[in-house]
Amino acid sequence: MSDRMIRLLLADDEELLRGALxxxxxxxxxxxxxxxxxxxxxxxxxxxxxxxxxxxxxxxxPPTDGLHAAGQILARADGTPPRIxxxxxHARPAVLRRALAAGVSGFVPKSTPAARLAQxxxxxxxxxxxxxxxxxxxxxxxxDCPLTDRELEVLREARTGSPVSDIAAAxxxxxxxxxxxxxxxxxKLGVATRHAAAHKAWEEGWI
Amino acid sequence: MSDRMIRLLLADDEELLRGALxxxxxxxxxxxxxxxxxxxxxxxxxxxxxxxxxxxxxxxxPPTDGLHAAGQILARADGTPPRIxxxxxHARPAVLRRALAAGVSGFVPKSTPAARLAQxxxxxxxxxxxxxxxxxxxxxxxxDCPLTDRELEVLREARTGSPVSDIAAAxxxxxxxxxxxxxxxxxKLGVATRHAAAHKAWEEGWI
DNA sequence: GGGGCTTGATGACATCTGTCATACGGGCTC
DNA sequence: GAGCCCGTATGACAGATGTCATCAAGCCCC
Numbered sequence: 191m192s193d194r195m196i197r198l199l200l201a202d203d204e205e206l207l208r209g210a211l212x213x214x215x216x217x218x219x220x221x222x223x224x225x226x227x228x229x230x231x232x233x234x235x236x237x238x239x240x241x242x243x244x245x246x247x248x249x250x251x252p253p254t255d256g257l258h259a260a261g262q263i264l265a266r267a268d269g270t271p272p273r274i275x276x277x278x279x280h281a282r283p284a285v286l287r288r289a290l291a292a293g294v295s296g297f298v299p300k301s302t303p304a305a306r307l308a309q310x311x312x313x314x315x316x317x318x319x320x321x322x323x324x325x326x327x328x329x330x331x332x333x334d335c336p337l338t339d340r341e342l343e344v345l346r347e348a349r350t351g352s353p354v355s356d357i358a359a360a361x362x363x364x365x366x367x368x369x370x371x372x373x374x375x376x377x378k379l380g381v382a383t384r385h386a387a388a389h390k391a392w393e394e395g396w397i
Numbered sequence: 398m399s400d401r402m403i404r405l406l407l408a409d410d411e412e413l414l415r416g417a418l419x420x421x422x423x424x425x426x427x428x429x430x431x432x433x434x435x436x437x438x439x440x441x442x443x444x445x446x447x448x449x450x451x452x453x454x455x456x457x458x459p460p461t462d463g464l465h466a467a468g469q470i471l472a473r474a475d476g477t478p479p480r481i482x483x484x485x486x487h488a489r490p491a492v493l494r495r496a497l498a499a500g501v502s503g504f505v506p507k508s509t510p511a512a513r514l515a516q517x518x519x520x521x522x523x524x525x526x527x528x529x530x531x532x533x534x535x536x537x538x539x540x541d542c543p544l545t546d547r548e549l550e551v552l553r554e555a556r557t558g559s560p561v562s563d564i565a566a567a568x569x570x571x572x573x574x575x576x577x578x579x580x581x582x583x584x585k586l587g588v589a590t591r592h593a594a595a596h597k598a599w600e601e602g603w604i
Numbered sequence: 605g606g607g608g609c610t611t612g613a614t615g616a617c618a619t620c621t622g623t624c625a626t627a628c629g630g631g632c633t634c
Numbered sequence: 635g636a637g638c639c640c641g642t643a644t645g646a647c648a649g650a651t652g653t654c655a656t657c658a659a660g661c662c663c664c
Contacts, residue, residue: 204486209511210417279411304416340641351593354621367642373622383650384621385592386558547611561651574612580652590620591651 196315197224199240199272201233201259202248211246211307218308230259237263242272244315246307249278249285257289264293273314281325282395296320337396341375344368346397348388403522404431406447406479408440408466409455418453418514425515437466444470449479451522453514456485456492464492468499480521488529489602490536503527544603548582551575553604555595 198215200223202208208226215221225240227233230251237245245263249256260274275296276289286297295314298307299322310320337345340361347357354372358365372384379387391397405422407430409415415433422428432447434440437458444452452470456463467481482503483496493504502521505514506529517527544552547568554564561579565572579591586594598604 204507205510206484206505206507206514207411207414207417207511210414210421213511214417214420277413298413300411300413303412304414304420307413338641349596351588351590351596353589364643366644369622370624370642373624376622381558382560382622383558389556389558571613573614576652577612577654580654583652589652 194220196221196244196311197240197242198222198311199225199227199233199237199242199245201227201230201236201246201251201256202277203228203251204248207248211304214304215308215311221308221311230254230256230262233259234262234266237272238266241267241269244275244311245272246275246277246311249276250280257285257292257294260289260294261292273317275310275314275320280395281322283325283328284395286321286325290321297325298322299325336378337375337391338371341371341378342391342397344371345375345384345388345391348372348384349392349397351385401427403428403451403518404447404449405429405518406432406434406440406444406449406452408434408437408443408453408458408463409484410435410458411455414455418511421511422515422518428515428518437461437463437469440466441469441473444479445473448474448476451482451518452479453482453484453518456483457487464496464499464501467496467501471500480524482517482521482527487602488532490532491602493528493532493536497528504532505529506532543585544582544598545578548578548585549598549604551578552582552591552595552598555579555591556599556604558592 198221200208200212200215202211205228208228212223212226216223224242225236227236230253233245233247233251247256247259251259256276256278260276263274264271273295274293275298276294277298277300278285279300281297281299289297296310296319298310298320302322313320343361344357347360352360354365354368358368361368372387375391376382376384376387379390381387381390388397405428407415407419407422409418412435415435419430419433423430431449432443434443437460440452440454440458454463454466458466463483463485467483470481471478480502481500482505483501484505484507485492486507488504488506496504503517503526505517505527509529520527550568551564554567561572561575565575568575579594582598583589583591583594586597588594588597595604
């Protein structure tokens with residue numbers, strides 16, 4: 191039996207969800223949780239240590255995020271890497287694209303019925319991919335992020351409401367340059383202040 | 398047996414969590430889920446209809462929020478109202494205070510182990526109150542929100558990055574007055590821009 | 605009724621922001 | 635090498651923002 195068992199790593203910072211999912215998945219005869227993590231650091235370490243068949247990672251997890259952890263897990267595995275399923279609350283097409291590019295096998299929003307998760311795990315374990323149909327559809331129709339890397343970078347810093355001088359210091363650019371980037375980002379997003387731009391970019395999942 | 402059964406309403410907009418919790422709690426012999434909801438509107442309607450003993454409500458739920466729903470459920474029950482347990486991701490002392498004032502019986506962060514939830518439900522069902530010790534402690538030590546109602550109101554509008562003129566229109570005040578309120582809010586929070594003030598107030602759970 | 609407090613408003617001023625034209629250097633391609 | 639983007643930087647200018655002093659109206663309290 192043990193070679194037909196699917197060995198799982200489960201990582202989510204919310205104990206409530208992780209605990210509930212863990213019990214639920216463990217009820218399945220062919221699934222076994224071999225490790226649980228609440229941080230990305232632990233997730234990467236435990237994946238190294240336990241070599242699970244499938245890793246179910248929450249996207250929103252400290253200290254970095256699930257996507258970052260996925261990249262590390264895939265990069266560090268020296269044999270066959272685990273298949274990775276990302277679970278997320280705010281399922282944005284932009285993130286889906288990045289996830290697939292990083293080699294993730296499954297992309298599941300938290301609006302998925304719990305009962306279906308076991309089946310998705312099985313599918314992914316045998317090499318299939320699973321992407322939530324809803325998100326896939328919007329990823330195909332939605333227009334891409336129009337912002338350049340630099341624009342995104344300054345917007346990220348602008349999110350907390352810092353003045354231009356602080357942003358400039360944080361990204362190592364001249365204040366005037368920062369204003370140029372902010373200005374063009376605002377124009378592209380059709381808003382009147384850089385804070386509105388940061389807010390919008392954040393809502394879209396671009397930063 | 399049926400009079401010893403605790404009848405539960407479970408409301409959370411995340412299918413994944415709601416489904417997992419539902420299966421988990423239903424495994425307990427003395428608990429039975431009688432209704433599930435994904436919105437506050439449904440939660441209120443189903444509470445009216447099914448008269449559960451305990452309602453477990455997520456705080457972050459569309460279209461309003463769990464606290465609002467709790468108030469409505471308590472106000473509309475004409476016999477003995479259901480006991481209410483609020484579950485939340487971002488457990489902030491300010492919210493805890495408002496919840497207790499509204500007559501909520503339990504306050505549980507999502508960092509609580511899933512296994513403990515059943516016991517909390519039982520405690521609350523017999524009339525006890527449960528408050529997460531961690532949050533209770535910070536609620537007692539943490540200093541209150543220093544902002545006035547008006548300051549909070551303008552900060553709420555400032556969150557999306559709107560210019561002063563828009564905020565003024567939204568709260569029906571003169572632009573100059575709005576700037577005064579923003580200015581004093583910024584001074585109280587020790588930040589340099591109104592956007593930083595809005596960000597901070599948001600982080601603290603004040604808006 | 606007078607004094608004091610609170611809420612909303614106004615105007616003046618310094619500073620910060622957003623816009624735009626422009627410039628410089630490093631890679632590209634031709 | 636000439637021409638051409640691209641990223642970065644600067645300066646100038648209008649308008650928005652933050653600060654502050656002040657004022658009018660309403661309200662409470664004695």
